[in-house]
Amino acid sequence: MGWAALRLYTLAVYGFMFLPVAVVVLLSFNASQFGSFPMTGFSARWFVELAQNDAILRAFRTSLILGALTALISTTLGVLAALALVRYRVPGETYISTLLIAPILVPEVVLAVALLLFLNFLEVNKSFTLLLLGHVIFTLPFVILVVQARLVAIRRDVEEAAMSLGASPVQTFFQITLPLMLPAVLAGALFAFTISFDDITGTLFWKPGGVETVPTQIFSMLRNSISPEINALGTVMIVMTVGLPLLGLALARALATRSGG
Amino acid sequence: MSVEAREARQPWILLSPALTAVALLLFVPLLFIVVYSFWLSSATGADVVAFSMQNWREALTDAFYRDILLNTLKIAAITTVVCAAMGYPAAYFIARSKGNKPLLLLLLILPFWISYIIRTMSWINILGTSGALNSLLVGIGLLSEPVQMLYNETTVILGLVHFLLPFMVLNVFVSLEGIDRTLEDAATSLGATRWQAFTQVTLPLSLPGLAAGSLLCFVLGAGTYITPMILGGPRDAMFANLVYEAIITQLNWPLGSALSLMLLVVLGALVAIYNRYLGMSQLMKGLG
Numbered sequence: 001m002g003w004a005a006l007r008l009y010t011l012a013v014y015g016f017m018f019l020p021v022a023v024v025v026l027l028s029f030n031a032s033q034f035g036s037f038p039m040t041g042f043s044a045r046w047f048v049e050l051a052q053n054d055a056i057l058r059a060f061r062t063s064l065i066l067g068a069l070t071a072l073i074s075t076t077l078g079v080l081a082a083l084a085l086v087r088y089r090v091p092g093e094t095y096i097s098t099l100l101i102a103p104i105l106v107p108e109v110v111l112a113v114a115l116l117l118f119l120n121f122l123e124v125n126k127s128f129t130l131l132l133l134g135h136v137i138f139t140l141p142f143v144i145l146v147v148q149a150r151l152v153a154i155r156r157d158v159e160e161a162a163m164s165l166g167a168s169p170v171q172t173f174f175q176i177t178l179p180l181m182l183p184a185v186l187a188g189a190l191f192a193f194t195i196s197f198d199d200i201t202g203t204l205f206w207k208p209g210g211v212e213t214v215p216t217q218i219f220s221m222l223r224n225s226i227s228p229e230i231n232a233l234g235t236v237m238i239v240m241t242v243g244l245p246l247l248g249l250a251l252a253r254a255l256a257t258r259s260g261g
Numbered sequence: 262m263s264v265e266a267r268e269a270r271q272p273w274i275l276l277s278p279a280l281t282a283v284a285l286l287l288f289v290p291l292l293f294i295v296v297y298s299f300w301l302s303s304a305t306g307a308d309v310v311a312f313s314m315q316n317w318r319e320a321l322t323d324a325f326y327r328d329i330l331l332n333t334l335k336i337a338a339i340t341t342v343v344c345a346a347m348g349y350p351a352a353y354f355i356a357r358s359k360g361n362k363p364l365l366l367l368l369l370i371l372p373f374w375i376s377y378i379i380r381t382m383s384w385i386n387i388l389g390t391s392g393a394l395n396s397l398l399v400g401i402g403l404l405s406e407p408v409q410m411l412y413n414e415t416t417v418i419l420g421l422v423h424f425l426l427p428f429m430v431l432n433v434f435v436s437l438e439g440i441d442r443t444l445e446d447a448a449t450s451l452g453a454t455r456w457q458a459f460t461q462v463t464l465p466l467s468l469p470g471l472a473a474g475s476l477l478c479f480v481l482g483a484g485t486y487i488t489p490m491i492l493g494g495p496r497d498a499m500f501a502n503l504v505y506e507a508i509i510t511q512l513n514w515p516l517g518s519a520l521s522l523m524l525l526v527v528l529g530a531l532v533a534i535y536n537r538y539l540g541m542s543q544l545m546k547g548l549g
Contacts, residue, residue, distance in 0.1 A: 002455070010354040013347050017372055017426065020383035023393055027386055037396035081279035088272035098541055100279055103287050105532050106525060107484030109501040111287065113508055113521040117297055118290035137286040140279060198376045200487055205508065215378045222491060226385050234379040241374045 021238065028231035046232035056233060059217035063197050066128070066213060070135040070196040075189040077136070078143030079181070082188075085144075086151040101141040111138065112205035126208040134206045135199060139192040146191050150184035183255050190248040194241055291525075298518035308514055316519040326503065326520070330527070333500040336414065337483035340421040344478045345471060347422070348429030352470075353463075355430075356437035369434065372427040381420050381491050388416060412494035420492040421482045428481070429474035432544075436470025437463070473544045476535050480528050500524050 031041035050056055081100060090096060103111060112134065119130050158180070162172045178185075200215040207216060214237060221230050298316050301309040320326055355365045372380070387393050388410040395407035410416070440463060448458035486501035493499075498506075504524065507517035535544075 006350055006354050010351045013351040013426070013430075014368060016347070016423070018368075020387050020423065021375055021380060023386045024379060024383045037391060037393055077279040077282055080275040084272035084275035088268075088275075090272045090276070094541075096276065096280070098536075099283060101541070102283060105529075106287065106291070107480065107501070107528050109484055109486060109504055110291075110521045110525045113504060113517060114290035114294045115286060116508070117514055117518065118293040121293065133286055137282060140282060144279070194374055198378075200378050201485070204487075204505070215376065218378050218382065219487070219491075222382055222385075226382065226389065230382065231386070234376070234382070237376045237379055241376055242371060245374050 024231050024234045025238065028228065028235040030228055030231075033228065046228045047236075049229055050232050050236065053229070055212065056214075056217060056229075059212040059214045062211060063213040063215075066131060066135060067193040067196040069132055070139055071189040071193040073132075073136045074139045074143050074192040075147075075185060078140055078188055078192075079147055079185055082144050082147040082151055082184075086148055087156075100144055103137050104141045108138065108201045109205075112202040115202075116205050126206060128208070128211070131203065131206045131208075131211075134202045135196040138199065138202055139195045142195060143188040143192050147181075147184045147188040150187060151181065154180045154184075183253075186248060186251065186255075190245055194245060198241060294518040294521060297515055298522055300515045300518075302513045302515045316516045319516060320519040320523055326500075326523075329498060329503060330500050330523070333483050334527075336418060336421070336499060337479045340418050340425060340482040341475050341478040343418065343422050344426050344429040345475060348426050348474065349433050349471065352430045352433035352437060356434055366434075369427065369430055377424060378487065378491075380423055381488055384416065384420055384423070384492060385411065411492060412497070414493070414497050417489050417493040417497050417499075420488045421485065424485075424488065425478040425482055428477040432474035432477065433467060433470045436467045436473075440466045469539055472535065472539055476531065476544065480531060483528055484524065 026039070027037075028046055029042050029044065030039050031043035031045070032039065084090060085093060085097060098105075115134050115137070116126070116130070119133070120126075124130055154177075159172050159176050162176045163169070167175065197213075198215060199213075200219060203213055203216055204219070207213065212220065214233070218230060218233060218237075221227065221233075297308075299312050299314070301311045301313050301315065303309050355362070355369060358365060385392065389395070390407040390409055390411075392410075394410065395404065398404040399407060444462050444466070445455075445458045448462045449455060453461065483499070484501055486499060486505045489497050489499045489502055500520070501524065504517055504520045507513045507520055511517075
């Protein structure tokens with residue numbers, strides 16, 4: 001009896017989680033020109049309008065470039081650090097780990113203010129550079145945590161075998177370690193991209209006037225009223241941020257099975 | 262250089278880019294705003310380098326800031342309790358489920374990937390005057406005309422719960438998964454009821470996860486300014502909104518620095534207390 005009640009409760013929690021999102025997707029296909037109920041018919045016109053909206057397309061381009069560069073830098077820094085933490089005995093390791101995840105222990109709004117004021121002092125004004133640096137520092141801890149968790153699972157003896165068979169450390173890294181690490185690296189990069197793509201708290205502080213990312217674009221559109229276009233944009237965002245990681249997950253799994261990991 | 266010395270240097274070479282980034286982009290900027298908080302704001306042009314207590318006096322003694330700080334902590338606390346009440350049973354169900362666990366797990370992680378701003382604004386579709394709930398209630402005749410259910414403290418809390426619940430569920434789930442299930446069986450075979458076995462064995466063992474989830478919900482909840490801007494009314498500003506106002510709208514950066522540091526100290530104290538008693542490893546487990 002208790003179990004059935006618990007199942008029902010959990011179902012309700014999932015409903016709470018997903019129902020509002022489902023409504024966004026549903027309304028994005030509403031033919032009505034108001035972004036609300038009642039549904040007056042099924043139409044894809046808002047997606048067409050979306051594709052013709054210059055401001056939104058610009059925001060998409062900014063977000064994609066920003067996310068890709070963030071992922072590239074953050075993953076490079078994060079993978080190196082994770083390697084050091086997993087593969088070596090480093091004195092004061094717990095302190096170093098805590099230092100490295102500090103950017104997510106500090107409230108993001110405080111990080112945003114500190115970085116904005118400091119870089120402004122260094123004459124780096126609100127700019128794409130500031131935005132990029134902000135996103136890198138904010139995503140770095142996540143990359144380190146994700147990569148670290150997966151690196152632990154890679155067995156050291158495969159590398160030792162390669163070395164004992166005459167491979168140099170550099171050869172071993174590129175031919176053994178890196179391919180084995182690839183799923184972890186991809187997972188880290190994807191994570192960094194998704195977090196960057198979704199960020200608004202820091203972005204609103206760092207972005208220069210006139211530059212919008214997708215979330216800040218949605219935010220400024222919300223100031224008027226909720227339009228069907230926002231719901232359509234939301235649907236695209238959901239497909240991107242949910243679809244991409246799922247794809248990545250599948251890819252990582254495929255790679256992992258092929259390399260026998 | 263000896264082989265040992267090279268071995269000992271290698272991890273530092275690997276760590277240095279990340280450590281440098283954290284130092285230059287987090288710690289130095291934080292120290293910088295400590296200094297900045299003593300400067301004086303200037304209505305025209307650059308802020309004046311000074312050693313003035315004015316901003317701190319304003320931030321610490323003005324009842325306006327104090328009330329909003331207390332209200333922010335209250336909202337974060339309610340959010341955390343609601344997240345625990347909703348998230349714990351759900352996490353328990355998933356951890357003990359014999360059904361399709363990978364699917365349940367995926368559903369658990371999925372909300373993390375759905376955009377925060379989309380999830381927040383989705384409530385306008387539900388609770389707005391022409392939203393789903395109003396349409397439904399008017400449609401079945403319970404309301405004669407739509408009422409405004411949005412833009413109050415309750416909807417802010419609702420939005421925060423919706424945003425933070427996955428953090429709670431995931432942390433509790435991770436700690437429940439780590440508990441040896443035979444312990445519960447042992448308790449029941451020794452005469453405990455299943456409820457007793459839960460409250461006296463499983464629940465205490467899962468407290469670290471509950472604590473980690475609660476910390477995340479509280480700290481993230483108390484640091485937000487987007488949710489109140491979208492789902493709150495003019496009087497539902499949280500402390501981070503004051504920071505945003507000072508920095509972005511009023512361009513009073515010295516005051517904004519002082520307010521940021523206040524928020525950092527209050528929330529940092531919580532993290533420090535948590536770290537002192539439970540350590541960071543549980544938190545990292547839930548995040549990784």
